[in-house]
Amino acid sequence: MIPSITKKEFEQLKDYIEKNCGILVDEDKQYLIEGRLSNLVEQAGCSTFGEFYNKITTRHDQQLQDSVIDAITTNETMWFRDRSLWTLLEDVFLPKYIRELRTGSRDRVRIWSAACSTGQEPYSIAMTIDSYFRKHGITDIDRHRFQILATDISHSVLEKARRGVYDNISMARGMDLFYRNRYFVQKDNMWVISENIRNMVEFRQFNLQKSFSGLGTFDLVFLRYVMIYFSQAMKSGVLKKMAHVLNPDGVLLVGNSEVFIDYHGQYKRHVKDNVVYYQLKETTDETNHIPVL
Numbered sequence: 001m002i003p004s005i006t007k008k009e010f011e012q013l014k015d016y017i018e019k020n021c022g023i024l025v026d027e028d029k030q031y032l033i034e035g036r037l038s039n040l041v042e043q044a045g046c047s048t049f050g051e052f053y054n055k056i057t058t059r060h061d062q063q064l065q066d067s068v069i070d071a072i073t074t075n076e077t078m079w080f081r082d083r084s085l086w087t088l089l090e091d092v093f094l095p096k097y098i099r100e101l102r103t104g105s106r107d108r109v110r111i112w113s114a115a116c117s118t119g120q121e122p123y124s125i126a127m128t129i130d131s132y133f134r135k136h137g138i139t140d141i142d143r144h145r146f147q148i149l150a151t152d153i154s155h156s157v158l159e160k161a162r163r164g165v166y167d168n169i170s171m172a173r174g175m176d177l178f179y180r181n182r183y184f185v186q187k188d189n190m191w192v193i194s195e196n197i198r199n200m201v202e203f204r205q206f207n208l209q210k211s212f213s214g215l216g217t218f219d220l221v222f223l224r225y226v227m228i229y230f231s232q233a234m235k236s237g238v239l240k241k242m243a244h245v246l247n248p249d250g251v252l253l254v255g256n257s258e259v260f261i262d263y264h265g266q267y268k269r270h271v272k273d274n275v276v277y278y279q280l281k282e283t284t285d286e287t288n289h290i291p292v293l
Helices: 007-021 030-043 049-058 062-072 083-103 120-135 155-163 177-183 232-245
Strands: 109-114 146-152 165-167 184-187 190-193 201-205 218-222 246-253 267-272 275-280
Touching (some): 049 062, 109 120, 232 246
Parallel strands (some): 109 146, 109 218
Antiparallel strands (some): 267 275
């Protein structure tokens, strides 16, 4: 058994985690790093956390570094999280996008699920779009004009997301019978999402600390319940970079309980039915603001 983590080792690993994935570990969370990394320390053949730190910082072992990120990141997710958001998507955002696609004022709708974990959020988006098309008998627009990019820092959760296979516990977290019966097939004790929905989503590994320039621009960004784990400097950096990839009338959706204190220079905050979203300040005029009906 490896000895308990020392204060110096904790500080080293704490700084490493913040530098490499943006997650801020509080000073009183020494137990968190010790608990989540102890097995990795042993598997790496190290006798102390300090030896493990030296190994991940001096050797270019991407697999080991990815394992640290996987162990530290919190993959808390569920289907259709915060139901009021999905109602707003159906009642406000989708009707606007459909109108603009029909009139030719836009040729596509790009949506980014930034920190998608095991895929529940982007698949919820895809199911909502597909269901809207079915409900309103829309046949003149190709569903694939809605392009969904889903990213996460963790390779392992992305592999699960791409498979689209979920156990009963995962399905119990937010999935209702309507969507389950329409879009899933049960195989043994697992639920497999339909190929049609899976093909609507592109999954890609991405670290929010990196430049956003290679991602393109977006009309709708889901950045929900991830910034709560970041330092204030990381939050500010992500919000600044996000402003460069939002289209002029683009919408940034965050968690209903999330509070940002330094968005005023670039964004205007909107709240509708407990749904919090932001638009770029210079474009939130009568022409570009998403109407709240």
